[in-house]
Amino acid sequence: MSLAMQVGQMPRRPNPSKQPSAAPISPTASQTIFQARGLRKVYQTGELDVVALQGVDLDFHMGELVVLLGASGSGKSTLLNILGGLDVPTAGSLRYKGWDLSGGGERTLTQFRRNCVGFVFQFYNLIPSLTARENVALITEIAPDPMKPEDALDRVGLSHRLDHFPSQLSGGEQQRVAIARAIAKKPEVLLCDEPTGALDVTTGITVLEAIERINRELGTLTVVITHNAAMAAMADRVLHLSDGHIIKESHNEQRVDVKTLQW
Ligand SMILES: Nc1ncnc2c1ncn2[C@@H]1O[C@H](COP(=O)(O)OP(=O)(O)OP(=O)(O)O)[C@@H](O)[C@H]1O
Ligand SMILES: [Mg+2]
Numbered sequence: 001m002s003l004a005m006q007v008g009q010m011p012r013r014p015n016p017s018k019q020p021s022a023a024p025i026s027p028t029a030s031q032t033i034f035q036a037r038g039l040r041k042v043y044q045t046g047e048l049d050v051v052a053l054q055g056v057d058l059d060f061h062m063g064e065l066v067v068l069l070g071a072s073g074s075g076k077s078t079l080l081n082i083l084g085g086l087d088v089p090t091a092g093s094l095r096y097k098g099w100d101l102s103g104g105g106e107r108t109l110t111q112f113r114r115n116c117v118g119f120v121f122q123f124y125n126l127i128p129s130l131t132a133r134e135n136v137a138l139i140t141e142i143a144p145d146p147m148k149p150e151d152a153l154d155r156v157g158l159s160h161r162l163d164h165f166p167s168q169l170s171g172g173e174q175q176r177v178a179i180a181r182a183i184a185k186k187p188e189v190l191l192c193d194e195p196t197g198a199l200d201v202t203t204g205i206t207v208l209e210a211i212e213r214i215n216r217e218l219g220t221l222t223v224v225i226t227h228n229a230a231m232a233a234m235a236d237r238v239l240h241l242s243d244g245h246i247i248k249e250s251h252n253e254q255r256v257d258v259k260t261l262q263w
Helices: 003-008 076-083 105-116 132-140 149-155 171-183 201-218 229-234
Strands: 032-045 048-061 065-070 091-096 117-120 189-193 221-226 237-242 245-251
Touching: 032 076, 048 076, 048 221, 048 245, 065 076, 065 229, 076 189, 076 221, 105 117, 117 171, 132 149, 132 171, 149 171, 149 201, 171 201, 189 201, 201 221, 201 229
Parallel strands: 065 221, 065 237, 117 189, 189 221
Antiparallel strands: 032 048, 032 091, 237 245
16 A cells, blocks of 8 residues: 555544554554654755754654743754654654655645644734634635534634634734634644744733643644743653754653743
8 A cells, every 4th residue: 555545544533543554663652643763854055054953863642742942943843844744854754653754755744734733833824804713614624524613713712702803813812713723623733833932921821721721632742842941841741952952851740730830
């Protein structure tokens, strides 16, 4: 069976009992979603090579909340983009539930992005002429087994803002619409690149609460990028990135309630 066909059969919702029969990726395969080994990324710009990732090894597990912490330029977005199938590594391997994402080609990556991943970025990228409900419906209309836009917006606490346009919403509310849009197709993976980067602390907390709740209630593997060390406490696991390397990994025995975070 071709790789593309295998990926086309990926389960669209978390379902540990439906692991692919092909190529278990580790002894703990029932829990492992991603396995990266020796990931390198080199950007070639003119005569200058920029090494953004210098050999990253990591495993991500079903349902965990991971914070990826690092200074500006440390390679966080590069890593997240590769995990989400938006980019490919220059070298190394990346496997998702036994499928090879580093060598699978564009069709594989498209299927993977479409069926398995939701993205949230610092800027919300909502369509200004569409209401909150319509922005989410753009995704639910093309997803195979989506939740209703109203349900997705309810999960981020926006049931009372369904028919508001982005210009009628606060920054935090707009970001929560973007989160609803990302999770409405019920992805197994939610990747967030500095989701609170444009927000003040209080508003940022409401956005993090929405992300934490999605992770807890839907079991979505959630990766949150930040350079804000205070956010580490909300995670199950924290990966510290520096100069294209993971230099430290820490585990939190208990996740701290997002409401109590301060920065
Ligand atoms: N498309 C690109 N072309 C060339 N160099 C790039 C490109 N994207 C990123 N880089 C370089 O790769 C390195 C890592 O960038 P990356 O965006 O992953 O960092 P980051 O940790 O997300 O930083 P920030 O916190 O500022 O968003 C940086 O030195 C950056 O200049
Ligand atoms: Mg970045």
